[in-house]
Amino acid sequence: MCLSTQSVRKIPIAAFLGRASSTQHRISYPNANGTSQHLLPFQSHSCNSNHKHFLPIKPFSTAFHLFDKMLHREQTLENTRFCDVLDLVKLSAMKPNIMTVKTVHSLVLRIGVLSHLATSTSLLITYSRAGDFGSSVSLFGEILYKDVIFWNAMMTACVENRCFGAALDFFVEMMEGRSGFDSGTLVIAISALPNTNRLIQGRVLHSLSVKAGMLLDSFLCNALVDMYAKCGDLRSSEHMFEGMHCRDLVSWNSVIRGCLYNKSPEKSLLYFKNMAFCGKQADDVSLSCAIAASTCLGELGIGQVIHGLGIKLGYEEGSHISFANSLISLYSQCGDIEAAETVFRGMVHKDVISWNSMINGFASNGMIFETFDVLHEMQLAGSIQPDTVTVVTLLPLCAELILLREGRSVHGFAVRRSMDSDLLVVNSLMDMYLKCNKVNAAENLFNVMPDRDLVSWNTVISGYSQNGLSREAQTLFKELLSWCSHWSLSTLLAILPSCGSPESFKFGKSIHCWHLKLGFSNNMLAINSVMFMYINCGDLKASLSLLSRISAVEDTACWNAVITGCTQNGHFWKAFETFNLMRKSHVGHDTITLVNVISTCGNLELAVEGKLLHGLSCKTLEGTDIRVQNALITMYGRLGEIESAKSVFGLSSNHNLCSWNCMISAFSQNKDGKRALEMFCILDFEPNEITISSVLSACTQLGLLRYGKQVHAYAFRFGFQRNSFISAALVDMYSNCGRLLIAFQIFQNLPEKSVAAWNSMISAFGFHNNGEKAIEVFNQMIESGTSPTKSTFINLLSTCSHLGLVDEGQWYYHHMLDEFGVEPITEHHICMVDMLGRSGRLDEAYEFIKKMSIRPEPGVWGALLSACNYHGDLEIGREVAEILFRLEPYNVVGYYVSLFNMYVAAGRWSDAAELRRIIQDKRLKKPAGYSLIDVGCG
Structure with missing residues (x-):
């Protein structure tokens, strides 16, 4: 049915559809000969294609090849020659080929029948489907007298070439030119709207359809159902569906798919069920949608029922690709990877979605080797090659597991296949490099990107934050603010981790204000990140204040944010107190809660509380989680209850490398x-840097040079010696085993010396009584720009103490804070007392303790008592011993022995005998010393 433009002349269609005037910017479409044809744009970016490979559902068919289903003109052919040419044009349209269509076009021009609309219409469509959209546009412009079908053909060509904005421009031009329209025109225009996301224009076209009385056309109604759903207005889509007088299979498929598109899989399954009640037999599209809905809900049982229904209806998974692809995704996402592979192997024909679904299935189930095996098999198949979706499926796997070599291989493949200009691919590559700690590679990609989206900026900002480059992250964030005026929650979550120290507190507060301004004040994920930021910046009060403000809606994640932040920043008591408040608030805990609180108990040496948490984890069945078990092993190790740690390890049935490392x-x-070496010898996994570091520490304790060399060889073979902790452990091991020269050679050969390596070398020279060399290494450390740490000064002061360099030691102690920014702690005080005591300056050491700004720890008094014992100063020794007996009533055997030795040295036999009696009455016993000999060591 054709409606005259007179009846719709009063509708301001151009105003509603937002048509650009002829004087505005134009879009260029290349012709086959390289020249450009200009069109007025509806949206300048509307020609971009969106990849939706992972949703195994056929797209709504009205947008493509719609023109083939329209009524064509009835025209009288004047002669046989004319009829033959028209048949030739139609034949070329069946199998479009650019050379053939050009030849036919030349023949049409030669006999002068281009003005015949049936011929020119077929030529226009043929050019479009042969990939020469520019020639379609040129041909359209050459025809002076156009009817509705010719306009519809041009709009169809635009839709088929994904130039949706141009299709709408042609529709507006058609309306303004009073060419009339039919229901097919509206269907084509409506089918272009979802891709431009113009819901308002869709409602205008809906109103136009009502006014023209065309809603009895099922094609038009189906197009409206699909359009509303894809534009995010599911309610209008459902109303349109309910108001249809006659629903066909496409109608049902449109609403089922629309619910799935709008993240309402429950409704999708409900419509699928209602369709069966109405007597409509499902096809492969319906089945694929229903299986995809089951996948979203994680309902394996429902998916299996639909699988059975599909087989019953004759849709064998081996011969229907979309149905099989949906099944692969269902079984993969529900963890039944064997069933997914069975479906995959049974497919007669596979498309790229089939391969991608199987690759994604293996990757999501942690089957790394199988993932790359399927990729290799896909490449060998030859007929179908990996596409951009394949690449962006593999790259997150490489990023998560830090598979740098494989990630680089995927990058090389993307470059060879010219995929490196795809924005999604580049963003995934940057994320992979940043997670593999290759910041420069990610920066290079970011700097050469011709076009960046918000994801690109967020990826690099987050990567900087996670790699400790806080200043770079904040600089790039400020640049982003000047680049665009809209941001997302991901932007906030990317920049907040950069505020991880008190120096970033001011910047973090400004980000909090920005977070409130953007309207994220009720977003729990954003609030948790802000609380975590405040803890990292040292403002526990602000974090707990935020937690109290959201007490009405707080969940486990909120409490976990505070507990985790406190644990990671050393605020162990506050973490434990927060956990107790969480329990009183009747908020349930989870695995993350237990892991952090168990770790807190280990650091605070709370044995009873730790065992209670162990019981709680077993009672709530979270004790079977490997992360909880590893936390328990670590806690018992720190508590010195090695048998309990071994018991937890032995009861676990699913060890990972972390479990072995903890043990x-x-x-x-x-x-x-x-026993550490014995565990290493029976290790079930390939060791990593943590394993090697722990084993080297064991070799250092035992002085086993032979085993230390073997571990060193292993570390060298796998490139672990470049790790800062391992290089420091190697220096310690060789030094403690008497091989100072080798230790120094390892230190000198390090390409980049970490602060741990500098500390180990200073300690090594001090251990071997070479104080001058230790001080020289310290000076070199300062000159290299490496900032000393608390451990640095512990090693340096200990060296000065053992070698009697009192003046040097005092200078370093008094200038730690003002010169090097290191605040003295208990260990430094102990070194100072030990240094003064060893040199016989006991009174000065005593005065030093009295003048301390903080309460002296028992270790400080213990160092003075040891010095009194060495020099036989009984007067000060007795006074210090009394203080220690009060401070540590349950850890006094060493102090009693020191005082006893002083009594004996002074000839105070009666006091010595009395002290021995006290020791016996208290049943105190000093651990016996021992020596080890490694027979055959090199």
């Missing part, structure tokens, strides 16, 4: 190097 580290920390 080896527990043995090493408790001076049980022998």
Whole structure:
């Protein structure tokens, strides 16, 4: 049916559709000969294609090849020659080929029948489907007298070439030119709207359809159902569907798919069920949508029922690709990877979505080797090659597992296949490099990007933050603010981790204000990140204040943010107190909660509380989680309860490398190097840097040079010696085993010396009584720009103490804070007392303790008592011993022995005998010393 323009002349269609005037910017479309044809744009970016490969559902068919289903003109052909030419044009349209269509076009021009609309219409469509859209546009412009079908053909060509804005421009021009329109015109225009996301224009066209009385056309109604759903207005889509007088299979498929598109899989399954009740038999599109809905809901049982229904209806997964692709995604996402592979292997024909679904299935189930095996098999198949979706599926896997070599291979493949200009691919590559700690590679990609979206900026900002480059992250964030005027929650979550120290507190507060201004004040994820930021910046009060403000809606994640932040920043008591408040608030805990609180108990040496948490984890069945078990092993190791740690390790049935590392580290920390080496020898996994570092520590304790050399060789073979912790451990091991020269050679050969390596070398020279060299290394450290740490000064002061360099030691102690920014702690005080005591300046050491600004720890008094014992100063010794007996009533055996030795040295036998009796009455016993000999060591 054709409606005259007179009846719609009063509708301001151009105003509603937002048509650009002829004087505005134009879009250029290349012709086959390289020249450009200009069109007025509806949206300048509307020609961009969106990849939706992973949704295994056929697209709504009205947008493509719609023109083939329209009524064509009835025209009288004047002669046989004319009829033959028209048949030739139609034949070329069946199998479009650019050379053929040009030849036919030349023949049409030669006999002068281009003005025949049926011929020119077929030529226009043929050019479009042969990939020469520019020639379609040129041909359209050459025809002076155009009817509705010719306009519809031009709009169809625009839609088929994904130039949706241009299609709408032609529709507006058609309306202004009073060429009339039919229901097919509206269907084409409506089918172009979802891709430009213009819901208002869709409602205008809906109103126009009502006014023209065309809503009895099922094609038009189906197009409106699809348009509303894809524009995000599911309610209008459902109303349109409910108001249809006659619903066909396409109608049902449109609303089922629309619900799925709008993240309402429950409704999608409900419509699928209602369709069956109405007597409509599902096709592969319906089945694929229903299976995809089951996948979204994680309902494996429902998916299996639909799988059975599909087989019953004759849709075998081996011969229907979209149905099989949906099944692969269902079984993969629900963890039944064997069923997914069975479906995949049974497919007679596979498309790129089939391969991508299987690759994604293996990747999401952690099957790394199988993922790359399927990729290799895909490449060998030859008929179908990996596309951009394949690449962006593999890159997150490489990023998550830090598979740098594989990630670089994927990058090389993307470059060879000219995919490196795809924005999604480049963003994934940057994310992979940043997570693999290759910041320069990500920066290079970012700097050469011709076009960046918000994801690009967020990726690099987040990468900087995660790699400790806080200043760079904040600089790039400020640049982003000047680049665009809209941001997302991801931007906030990307920049907040850069505020990880008190120096970033002011910037963090400004980000909090920005977060409130953007309207994220009720977003729990944003609030959790802000609380975590305040803890990292040292403002616990602000974080707890935020937690109290959201007490009405707080969930486990909110409490976890505070507990985790406190644990990671050393605020262990506050973490433990927060956990107790969480329990009182009747908020349930989860695995993350237990892991952090168990770690807190280990650091605070709260044995009873730690065991209670162990019981709680077993009671709530979270004790089976490997992360909780590893936290328990670490906690018992720090508590010195090595047998309990071994018991937890032995009861676990699913060890990972972290479990072995925790157990080896527990043995090493408790001076049980022998069992640490035994664990290493039966290790079920390939060791990593943490394993090697722990084993080297065990070799250092035992002085086993032979085993230390073997571990060194292993570290060298796998490139671990470049790790800062391992290089420092190697220096310690060789130094403690008496090979100072080798230790120094390792230190000198390090390409980049970490602060741990500098500290180890200073300690090594001090251990070997070479104080001058230790001080020289310290000076070199300062000259290199490396900032000393608390451990640096512990090693330096200890060296000065053992070698009697009192003046030098005092200078370093008094200038730690003002010269080097290191605040003295208990260990430094102990070194100073030990230094003064060893040199016989006991009174000065005593005065030093009295003048301390903080309350002296028992270790400080213990160092003075040891010095009094060495010099036989009984007067000060007795006074210090009394203080220690009060401070540590349960850890006094060493102090009693020191005082006893002083009594004996002074000839105070009666006092010595009395003290021995006290020791016996208290049943105190000093651990016996021992020596080790490694027979055959090199």
